Amino acid sequence: MSEITPILAAFAATTKAADIPAGATQMLRLSLLDWAACGIAGAEEPVARITRQMALDEGGAAQANLFGSPLHLPARAAALVNGATSHALDYDDTHFAHIGHPSVAVIPAALAVAQRQGSTGAEFQTAALIGIEASIRTGMWLGRDHYQIGFHQTATAGAFGAALAAARLMGLDAAGCAMTMGLVATRASGLKSQFGTMGKPFNAGLAASNGVEAATLVASGFVANPLALEAAQGFGDTHSAEELNSALQGIGKEWVFESVSHKFHACCHGLHAALEAAGSLGNIPADRIDSIQITTHPRWMSVCNQPSPTTGLGAKFSYGTVMAMHFLGHDTARLDSYSDALCADPALKALRQRVQVNDDPRIAETATILSVKMIDSNMLQAKHDLDEPMPIATRQAKIMAKATSLLGDEKSAHIWAMVQNAADPAELGKALHR
Amino acid sequence: MSEITPILAAFAATTKAADIPAGATQMLRLSLLDWAACGIAGAEEPVARITRQMALDEGGAAQANLFGSPLHLPARAAALVNGATSHALDYDDTHFAHIGHPSVAVIPAALAVAQRQGSTGAEFQTAALIGIEASIRTGMWLGRDHYQIGFHQTATAGAFGAALAAARLMGLDAAGCAMTMGLVATRASGLKSQFGTMGKPFNAGLAASNGVEAATLVASGFVANPLALEAAQGFGDTHSAEELNSALQGIGKEWVFESVSHKFHACCHGLHAALEAAGSLGNIPADRIDSIQITTHPRWMSVCNQPSPTTGLGAKFSYGTVMAMHFLGHDTARLDSYSDALCADPALKALRQRVQVNDDPRIAETATILSVKMIDSNMLQAKHDLDEPMPIATRQAKIMAKATSLLGDEKSAHIWAMVQNAADPAELGKALHR
Numbered sequence: 001m002s003e004i005t006p007i008l009a010a011f012a013a014t015t016k017a018a019d020i021p022a023g024a025t026q027m028l029r030l031s032l033l034d035w036a037a038c039g040i041a042g043a044e045e046p047v048a049r050i051t052r053q054m055a056l057d058e059g060g061a062a063q064a065n066l067f068g069s070p071l072h073l074p075a076r077a078a079a080l081v082n083g084a085t086s087h088a089l090d091y092d093d094t095h096f097a098h099i100g101h102p103s104v105a106v107i108p109a110a111l112a113v114a115q116r117q118g119s120t121g122a123e124f125q126t127a128a129l130i131g132i133e134a135s136i137r138t139g140m141w142l143g144r145d146h147y148q149i150g151f152h153q154t155a156t157a158g159a160f161g162a163a164l165a166a167a168r169l170m171g172l173d174a175a176g177c178a179m180t181m182g183l184v185a186t187r188a189s190g191l192k193s194q195f196g197t198m199g200k201p202f203n204a205g206l207a208a209s210n211g212v213e214a215a216t217l218v219a220s221g222f223v224a225n226p227l228a229l230e231a232a233q234g235f236g237d238t239h240s241a242e243e244l245n246s247a248l249q250g251i252g253k254e255w256v257f258e259s260v261s262h263k264f265h266a267c268c269h270g271l272h273a274a275l276e277a278a279g280s281l282g283n284i285p286a287d288r289i290d291s292i293q294i295t296t297h298p299r300w301m302s303v304c305n306q307p308s309p310t311t312g313l314g315a316k317f318s319y320g321t322v323m324a325m326h327f328l329g330h331d332t333a334r335l336d337s338y339s340d341a342l343c344a345d346p347a348l349k350a351l352r353q354r355v356q357v358n359d360d361p362r363i364a365e366t367a368t369i370l371s372v373k374m375i376d377s378n379m380l381q382a383k384h385d386l387d388e389p390m391p392i393a394t395r396q397a398k399i400m401a402k403a404t405s406l407l408g409d410e411k412s413a414h415i416w417a418m419v420q421n422a423a424d425p426a427e428l429g430k431a432l433h434r
Numbered sequence: 435m436s437e438i439t440p441i442l443a444a445f446a447a448t449t450k451a452a453d454i455p456a457g458a459t460q461m462l463r464l465s466l467l468d469w470a471a472c473g474i475a476g477a478e479e480p481v482a483r484i485t486r487q488m489a490l491d492e493g494g495a496a497q498a499n500l501f502g503s504p505l506h507l508p509a510r511a512a513a514l515v516n517g518a519t520s521h522a523l524d525y526d527d528t529h530f531a532h533i534g535h536p537s538v539a540v541i542p543a544a545l546a547v548a549q550r551q552g553s554t555g556a557e558f559q560t561a562a563l564i565g566i567e568a569s570i571r572t573g574m575w576l577g578r579d580h581y582q583i584g585f586h587q588t589a590t591a592g593a594f595g596a597a598l599a600a601a602r603l604m605g606l607d608a609a610g611c612a613m614t615m616g617l618v619a620t621r622a623s624g625l626k627s628q629f630g631t632m633g634k635p636f637n638a639g640l641a642a643s644n645g646v647e648a649a650t651l652v653a654s655g656f657v658a659n660p661l662a663l664e665a666a667q668g669f670g671d672t673h674s675a676e677e678l679n680s681a682l683q684g685i686g687k688e689w690v691f692e693s694v695s696h697k698f699h700a701c702c703h704g705l706h707a708a709l710e711a712a713g714s715l716g717n718i719p720a721d722r723i724d725s726i727q728i729t730t731h732p733r734w735m736s737v738c739n740q741p742s743p744t745t746g747l748g749a750k751f752s753y754g755t756v757m758a759m760h761f762l763g764h765d766t767a768r769l770d771s772y773s774d775a776l777c778a779d780p781a782l783k784a785l786r787q788r789v790q791v792n793d794d795p796r797i798a799e800t801a802t803i804l805s806v807k808m809i810d811s812n813m814l815q816a817k818h819d820l821d822e823p824m825p826i827a828t829r830q831a832k833i834m835a836k837a838t839s840l841l842g843d844e845k846s847a848h849i850w851a852m853v854q855n856a857a858d859p860a861e862l863g864k865a866l867h868r
Contacts, residue, residue: 150668
């Protein structure tokens with residue numbers, strides 16, 4: 001038995017805000033802006049509308065804000081709606097240590113509970129950061145087997161992080177945090193076989209809502225098996241966990257969340273290293289390109305290597321298409337660049353036919369090597385690894401630009417100011433509605 | 435790939451009430467009475483109070499009744515509360531084909547949706563029966579491996595049955611029913627490692643609530659992966675399913691639900707065959723007993739063979755204790771017979787020391803052989819198998835007696851009259867509150 005629950009519970013209950021490094025806090029703030037921008041921009045996606053409508057039809061106590069509505073709902077419902085909505089565009093942050101989307105699972109839970117409990121902005125941000133860190137650590141403990149067999153780490157690991165963020169905001173001690181993890185262990189779920197359907201973003205909502213529910217019940221005396229993950233027949237045994245001790249290394253001192261990736265292209269994260277590598281080559285006229293070779297990790301071959309998609313959604317999972325888009329001057333950061341019409345464009349179809357994708361298990365999952373052969377036989381090469389540190393100022397500028405492109409100048413600046421000043425959760429909540 | 439989802443979806447959407455055999459309907463009505471009695475009697479158990487309080491604090495649209503409160507709540511919340519409440523005493527029905535508690539997962543979903551949709555009593559009963567049958571078939575398809583690794587069939591298989599009951603009541607066609615199963619596949623969860631905690635009954639609530647949620651969303655256009663169970667990386671692949679084709683044999687013609695077991699002793703179902711065998715021996719003075727030998731299936735050795743429990747809860751999982759209770763004249767059908775005081779009683783302790791439990795893999799899981807050696811060296815032997823058919827009149831009399839002991843004459847007769855007349859779901863809902 002590899003112990004994890006008591007360690008994460010103590011981490012959640014006892015970490016002092018003063019001991020959190022400034023870099024981790026700053027990264028959380030960037031993720032908060034990124035998350036809010038994705039959610040506001042995604043509020044009219046079908047999964048968001050349908051989930052929100054169910055919650056609004058149920059109604060209930062006015063505890064927390066929603067994306068896409070001026071109304072307030074119970075925290076558990078708001079977490080469900082906001083999780084599904086902020087992941088609807090699949091444009092939110094990703095952590096590759098476990099391959100999951102931490103912000104969309106944890107932040108909706110933390111914000112809804114913070115609004116319900118009347119927490120301060122600082123308490124909210126600390127709890128969200130701790131919950132996110134715990135979700136990534138949980139995902140690392142579950143390991144690649146868990147992901148490969150078909151569990152969606154965003155939903156499964158995410159539920160444990162959401163539960164701890166909620167439990168901390170409710171003032172639960174280490175035993176209470178462990179009990180919350182114990183209860184959420186019987187509730188956490190989410191399958192990768194939903195990818196390509198509304199089920200994928202919905203999974204993020206499940207994680208957030210499950211976390212709020214578990215903490216709320218435990219705060220009222222609910223008794224579950226507190227060895228959530230490592231118990232015999234616990235979440236680990238049943239969910240193909242690798243139970244990696246190394247997942248907890250340095251917890252409380254090192255924040256693995258600091259190596260989170262943000263999306264600067266509105267497509268599958270597996271394509272981003274290739275796009276960054278292409279961007280580093282500067283301006284290349286498309287009509288001078290003979291062919292393009294991409295070398296990537298085998299993991300992505302079944303994820304985002306559709307050779308000739310015909311829909312905007314398919315384009316977001318196609319090396320060939322996004323490479324052709326890039327070299328033909330389409331803005332891969334814009335949501336509306338990916339369309340059915342684009343997929344039918346003869347120039348795009350001609351160029352993407354000349355993109356060849358190879359896999360190599362020796363390359364990092366976060367890296368891609370790009371070779372562009374010009375018609376004059378010149379070869380241009382570039383490699384990009386998303387895991388390479390990006391100066392925080394560069395990242396901040398890129399996230400601000402993304403938020404501005406999604407929300408406009410005024411709204412993005414308003415949210416960024418609130419996030420930087422750790423504004424009251426009620427104020428931040430209000431801003432979720434466009 | 436062993437196909438199941440389209441078959442169960444078509445079963446749910448197209449089965450005609452007129453084609454359902456009278457025996458299945460009659461058994462459903464007995465289970466309805468049994469379910470209502472367990473829920474009303476369990477309404478003040480801690481898991482029921484805590485879950486109900488969370489739901490009442492959230493509030494919302496007045497759609498469906500709850501056990502233990504005169505208020506109405508949204509159907510999704512009512513299903514959660516009523517599932518957890520009706521399983522709180524662990525006194526509800528069990529099906530041994532998959533080892534699950536079908537009524538507590540499916541009936542709360544069916545009743546809440548029927549109340550919300552204004553369905554007739556006949557529509558409600560048909561949907562509940564179909565959902566229950568589908569949950570057992572799903573559990574049989576998932577198989578013993580799924581249960582043995584640690585999944586709680588009541589919660590997992592139960593969610594699929596609850597989803598189909600809800601989908602049928604909402605008028606979804608076969609494609610809609612399949613989509614509902616697809617969505618609930620990413621939501622269904624529940625671990626056996628919660629046994630012995632409030633998490634166990636809560637799992638039944640999860641199943642019911644997940645079913646209502648999935649059908650409600652799909653009726654509004656939600657798109658999930660409709661190959662819920664058998665998809666690559668679907669619920670089967672990820673949840674250690676055996677994917678047994680035989681599970682679907684005769685569906686729509688044979689109703690496996692008809693072999694459901696009802697509890698006539700307020701303890702673990704693994705102890706019931708031994709108690710029935712003991713009952714068949716007639717009146718034996720305890721002071722003339724030398725020793726008692728029990729032979730049971732190995733499955734039960736880790737479930738209900740606590741040799742010397744000290745609590746009322748522990749007594750419910752102890753062959754020795756319930757045998758001693760029976761021969762000492764304690765009524766094993768009464769909830770209050772199982773107490774900490776009883777466990778400390780010298781006469782009980784002396785007799786239970788003389789109970790020996792052996793396992794034999796050749797015996798059915800539902801059967802027990804009992805040998806009582808008298809001090810005069812006479813040997814009395816009896817065998818009971820819970821799977822042996824019980825005449826419906828006998829079963830009805832036993833369930834009426836159980837309901838009367840839990841609720842009193844008037845209340846149990848009132849509910850039985852409503853159930854027999856397929857009363858309006860709103861009327862039945864009102865009766866959930868004592």
